[in-house]
Amino acid sequence: MRKLKNSELDRLSVDAFKEAEKTPLIIVLDNIRSLNNIGSVFRTSDAFLIEKIYLCGITAKPPHKDIHKTALGSTDTVDWEYVENTLDIVEKLQADNIKICAIEQAENAIMLHDFKTEAHTKYALVFGNEVKGVAQNVVDKSDFVIEIPQYGTKHSLNISVSCGVVTWDLFSKLQQ
Numbered sequence: 642m643r644k645l646k647n648s649e650l651d652r653l654s655v656d657a658f659k660e661a662e663k664t665p666l667i668i669v670l671d672n673i674r675s676l677n678n679i680g681s682v683f684r685t686s687d688a689f690l691i692e693k694i695y696l697c698g699i700t701a702k703p704p705h706k707d708i709h710k711t712a713l714g715s716t717d718t719v720d721w722e723y724v725e726n727t728l729d730i731v732e733k734l735q736a737d738n739i740k741i742c743a744i745e746q747a748e749n750a751i752m753l754h755d756f757k758t759e760a761h762t763k764y765a766l767v768f769g770n771e772v773k774g775v776a777q778n779v780v781d782k783s784d785f786v787i788e789i790p791q792y793g794t795k796h797s798l799n800i801s802v803s804c805g806v807v808t809w810d811l812f813s814k815l816q817q
Contacts, residue, residue: 664815665762666764666765667734668694672698672727672770673699675800678771680708680715683712694719694720694722697724702723727776728776728779740785741764741765742784743769744803749786750788751786756785
């Protein structure tokens with residue numbers, strides 16, 4: 642096998658990305674402190690044609706050199722908006738009939754592999770702070786709490802890894 646050159650990858654232009662039909666997923670970042678994590682979430686969101694990212698609380702906003710370093714230009718493709726209070730955007734999205742999925746370890750959480758998407762439904766995935774996770778008031782308000790199964794000695798994944806795992810899983814399910 643031969644590795645493909647960048648010129649062979651058939652990448653969308655920024656304009657083509659903006660015009661492309663988006664995956665019915667929204668990402669909500671609840672008080673993410675790492676600028677590299679934020680940039681990585683932008684890059685994952687670009688890869689899977691995510692509709693929008695909401696940056697909440699202490700989550701930094703572009704332009705910032707440390708976000709840019711990992712986002713690699715995806716802050717120019719993926720729509721984003723800053724909202725100070727995560728619960729405010731959760732309630733607004735729910736009013737727009739978008740299902741809120743907190744990605745968290747919680748009582749009665751649905752394991753990611755058991756979560757079933759519904760046709761013609763849009764989902765907002767809430768990822769929480771690197772130390773405290775998704776705020777409890779946001780978990781309380783969520784339509785679903787989804788947990789990524791983990792089998793080793795550690796019981797957490799980096800937020801950017803969690804975003805990649807969950808986004809890929811739901812993207813795949815929504816494509817079927």
